[in-house]
Amino acid sequence: MSLSRSVQGSVVLVTGAGSGMGAATARVFAAQGAHVAVTDRDAAAAATVAESIVAQGGSALAWPLDVADPVEILAVVGDLAARFGGLDIVVNNAGISGFSAIDDDGYEAVWDRCVTVLLTAHQRVIRAALPHLRKSAAPRIVNIASTEALGATARDSAYAAAKAGVTGLTRALAVELGREGITVNCICPGPILTGMTDAIPDEARQTYARRRTALGRYGAPEEVAHMTLSLCLPAASYITGAVIPVDGGLMARNA
Numbered sequence: 001m002s003l004s005r006s007v008q009g010s011v012v013l014v015t016g017a018g019s020g021m022g023a024a025t026a027r028v029f030a031a032q033g034a035h036v037a038v039t040d041r042d043a044a045a046a047a048t049v050a051e052s053i054v055a056q057g058g059s060a061l062a063w064p065l066d067v068a069d070p071v072e073i074l075a076v077v078g079d080l081a082a083r084f085g086g087l088d089i090v091v092n093n094a095g096i097s098g099f100s101a102i103d104d105d106g107y108e109a110v111w112d113r114c115v116t117v118l119l120t121a122h123q124r125v126i127r128a129a130l131p132h133l134r135k136s137a138a139p140r141i142v143n144i145a146s147t148e149a150l151g152a153t154a155r156d157s158a159y160a161a162a163k164a165g166v167t168g169l170t171r172a173l174a175v176e177l178g179r180e181g182i183t184v185n186c187i188c189p190g191p192i193l194t195g196m197t198d199a200i201p202d203e204a205r206q207t208y209a210r211r212r213t214a215l216g217r218y219g220a221p222e223e224v225a226h227m228t229l230s231l232c233l234p235a236a237s238y239i240t241g242a243v244i245p246v247d248g249g250l251m252a253r254n255a
Contacts, residue, residue, distance in 0.1 A: 004234040008033030010138070011084040012232070013077065015067055015125060016094030018045025020194035021144065024221035025091055026050075028229050030058030037080040037087075039065035040094070067094045067121035068113075077128040087132035089140045089232045092122040092166075097196050098159040111158040118162035122169060130182075138234040139182040143170050144224075147190045147247050163188075167243045174241030183240040185231045190247025192219045214249025 012029045016022040018040030026036045030053040038053070040046035043064035050062035061083060063076045081087045098114040100107045122143050133139035148156055149163035170186035177184060191197065191209060197218070200208075209217045224246050231239060245251045 003237075006032065006234070007089070007229065007232060010034045010088040010232075011037070011081070011086050012089040012091065013037045013039065013080060013087060013125070013129065014091045014093055015039050015065065015121075016041075017049055018042045019049075020196070021189065021192060021221040021224045022091075022093040023049045024225040025093060025228050026060065027053060027056075027058075028222065028225040029089075029232075030056070030060055032229065034059070034089070035084050036060040037076075037084065038062045039076060039080075041066045065094075067125065068116050070124050073121070073124050074128050077125065077132070081129075081132045086135060087129055088136040088138060089142075090125060090129045090133070091142050091144070091228055091232075092125055093144045094121065095144065095196075098162075099155045100158060101155050102157055107158070111161075114158040114162040115165070118159065119165040119169065122166055126173065133182055134180060138232075138237070139180075140232040140236070141173070141177075141182065141184040142228050142231050143184070143186045144228075145170075145186050145188045145243070147188045147245055147250055149188055149243075150245065150251055170243065171241045178240055181237070183231070183237065185239060185241070186243045187224060187227055187231075188243060188245045188247065188251075189224045190219065190245060190250040192221060192224060194221055209248070212250055212253065213247065214253055217248060219246065219248055 012034045017026040017038040038050040046062040050060040053060035065076045098110045100110040145166040146163040148160045152160035174184040
């Protein structure tokens, strides 16, 4: 049994890696010597992140990937495994926001989009990756959900339901794949400074953070990325089925 705290030489797939937490995750893994497959629906953004990693001496290649497209998922996973010679770690990070009141005319479309991108895509990426993960010495899957899976917000039911589904998927696959040594864990980020929160006025963000989080601030994408890295270390071989908030104490606070 390897209790190494190094991911050097591991091959890592990060979805939604063109910005925010995904880009931070790609950079953190590359800085630790991993080979990173940077994927994003925005091909130019993915390429920019991969190029910045290479410019810093890291190993990365970019692929355009819309996780709502099952054909693209199969093609990209197969191609990156061939290019890098395998696949050890999957980080299901790609996401969207989705706000709609339950009785809005457009609710069904928001629901379908949230479930497809935030939940169905996770299992499709995992299914495509499994043949390669089964050949890895330290196979890891990390699904990115949200604290909205643990305590929801009004007009957010489609998003919250999909994210809660990710926690259920994580636990079920941890049980199903555990005997093969494949760990499956879930991170639930709280208020993080990403593109999804950029539209919130700074004063409103500060007020929310002071009132709701124990630390009194929004988190940085890198703070989520480092938790992801920790769960993917060979030494993290006995952690599976965990649902871990990275939320500055949001879920710990009553008022």
